[in-house]
Amino acid sequence: MDKVDVVIIGSGIAGISSAYYLQKNFPDLTYKVIEARSDLGGTWDQMVFPGVRSDTDMYTYGFTFNPWEGSIIGQGKDIKNYLNDSAQKFNMREHILFDTKVTSMSWNDNQWTTKTTRNDFISQYIICCTGSRDYKYPNFPKFKDENKYQGEIVHTQDWGNAEIKDKNVAIIGSGCTAVTMTPAVVKEAKKVTLIQRSPAWIVNVDGDEKSTRTYKTYETLIDYFHSRIFKKSYKKKVLAKYPYYNDTNVPSYDFWDQRPACSLNNDYFDSVKSEKVSLELSEVENWEANGIKLKNGNIVNCDLTIMATGLNAQLLGGIDVFVNKKKVNLNDTSWYRGMMFSGIPNLFAHTGYINFSWTARCEIVSERICRTVKYMQKKQFATCTPKYVGKTSKPAIEANYVLRSMDKFPNRSYKFYNSNYLLEYLIFKWTRINDGAVDFV
Numbered sequence: 152m153d154k155v156d157v158v159i160i161g162s163g164i165a166g167i168s169s170a171y172y173l174q175k176n177f178p179d180l181t182y183k184v185i186e187a188r189s190d191l192g193g194t195w196d197q198m199v200f201p202g203v204r205s206d207t208d209m210y211t212y213g214f215t216f217n218p219w220e221g222s223i224i225g226q227g228k229d230i231k232n233y234l235n236d237s238a239q240k241f242n243m244r245e246h247i248l249f250d251t252k253v254t255s256m257s258w259n260d261n262q263w264t265t266k267t268t269r270n271d272f273i274s275q276y277i278i279c280c281t282g283s284r285d286y287k288y289p290n291f292p293k294f295k296d297e298n299k300y301q302g303e304i305v306h307t308q309d310w311g312n313a314e315i316k317d318k319n320v321a322i323i324g325s326g327c328t329a330v331t332m333t334p335a336v337v338k339e340a341k342k343v344t345l346i347q348r349s350p351a352w353i354v355n356v357d358g359d360e361k362s363t364r365t366y367k368t369y370e371t372l373i374d375y376f377h378s379r380i381f382k383k384s385y386k387k388k389v390l391a392k393y394p395y396y397n398d399t400n401v402p403s404y405d406f407w408d409q410r411p412a413c414s415l416n417n418d419y420f421d422s423v424k425s426e427k428v429s430l431e432l433s434e435v436e437n438w439e440a441n442g443i444k445l446k447n448g449n450i451v452n453c454d455l456t457i458m459a460t461g462l463n464a465q466l467l468g469g470i471d472v473f474v475n476k477k478k479v480n481l482n483d484t485s486w487y488r489g490m491m492f493s494g495i496p497n498l499f500a501h502t503g504y505i506n507f508s509w510t511a512r513c514e515i516v517s518e519r520i521c522r523t524v525k526y527m528q529k530k531q532f533a534t535c536t537p538k539y540v541g542k543t544s545k546p547a548i549e550a551n552y553v554l555r556s557m558d559k560f561p562n563r564s565y566k567f568y569n570s571n572y573l574l575e576y577l578i579f580k581w582t583r584i585n586d587g588a589v590d591f592v
């Protein structure tokens with residue numbers, strides 16, 4: 152059994168941010184990052200589908216402590232290299248234990264025991280940086296007669312060695328992933344059919360745009376709140392701006408209900424005009440030997456079907472949590488400021504924004520965690536445990552993957568303003584740590 156002050160689980164953006172702020176604020180604290188994969192980067196290590204890139208501008212998606220110096224939209228490989236570079240720069244790599252999966256976390260006798268597929272760890276705190284989705288099981292809709300289909304089916308989360316060159320490809324899904332990958336797939340494939348139940352909101356980004364973190368923060372948040380307050384007129388404005396939309400091709404949800412997809416230098420809008428591409432606004436009825444039958448009666452012939460059908464949301468990496476030998480059901484807890492759970496002592500967990508850069512929230516939460524630990528050191532407290540207070544949780548966004556998982560989320564939340572970066576920025580920095588909603592002992 153190894154002993155450290157803090158165990159961090161996961162080495163993606165949240166893990167790197169947590170390690171950076173811990174080192175900066177507590178040079179004498181010991182910590183270990185436990186990572187199931189063979190390399191760091193999380194999402195940006197796992198996602199290798201053609202064309203993978205950010206949707207958010209990199210001015211706000213990069214860390215404040217290691218500003219991004221590339222172009223406004225980051226390609227997947229470049230983001231992965233950037234995360235590696237950040238870990239290298241601040242000497243974090245030596246703290247990461249790769250190829251090691253956490254299997255359970257148990258709180259007993261005022262300390263955590265983290266069981267892993269290798270050695271176990273004892274610590275005072277855990278910071279869970281396991282992302283927001285199920286790494287093993289993405290959303291993979293099942294359609295009738297799958298065993299009839301003779302082509303290949305691949306999910307974007309589990310790309311493997313799938314080849315698209317000269318193939319007839321169908322892409323099922325219309326979200327950010329489908330929009331991102333379409334131009335890259337169109338370049339290589341013989342023919343591409345986009346099967347979309349409901350079109351997505353897509354905005355064009357000029358790849359040469361130069362900006363600053365402050366301006367992008369201001370611009371994104373103004374855009375978000377504007378679209379929330381003036382829903383109808385804002386929708387009309389976007390529909391009028393892009394000729395891609397027409398009477399039959401209109402998203403069924405409101406602008407900013409989900410993060411808008413990004414067309415870089417019009418690459419998506421240009422590629423759907425290609426003769427190689429057909430757009431089917433319909434749902435799948437069933438599989439056929441040579442392709443897919445749609446509910447509108449059309450048959451799509453394809454030898455490769457790409458499921459760009461998204462994720463299954465998951466908190467705490469689906470890891471079993473025990474407090475004094477009792478298994479915790481997260482659905483019975485309250486989500487304290489979107490960073491702790493009632494009844495679970497000394498455990499912090501990250502989640503990001505849907506309407507703003509994920510990284511930005513990871514940084515403000517990391518700083519709040521450090522403020523909490525400093526407060527406890529000063530007052531000589533050993534534990535901090537949020538109380539079961541707050542309001543009934545409402546989904547932050549009406550995205551399918553959130554609605555599908557509501558029974559796995561806390562049923563209450565307390566002061567969790569997860570669509571308002573500016574408010575959280577101020578609150579996390581300036582409000583009292585002992586705010587009455589946490590028991591410090």
Ligand SMILES: Cc1cc2nc3c(=O)[nH]c(=O)nc-3n(C[C@H](O)[C@H](O)[C@H](O)COP(=O)(O)OP(=O)(O)OC[C@H]3O[C@@H](n4cnc5c(N)ncnc54)[C@H](O)[C@@H]3O)c2cc1C
Nearest residue numbers: 161163164165187193194205206207252253281282468509
């Ligand atoms: C294709 C794609 C594009 C995206 N683009 C954007 C964007 O433009 N802007 C934006 O804000 N967000 C975007 N996101 C959301 C993205 O997930 C976050 O921005 C961010 O990368 C999440 O970082 P994280 O560190 O919280 O989690 P992750 O990147 O998911 O990392 C979690 C880590 O925890 C590890 N882990 C999980 N369980 C265990 C366990 N039991 N034991 C040990 N290790 C474990 C995983 O292996 C992984 O390395 C995108 C997501 C995808 C899939």
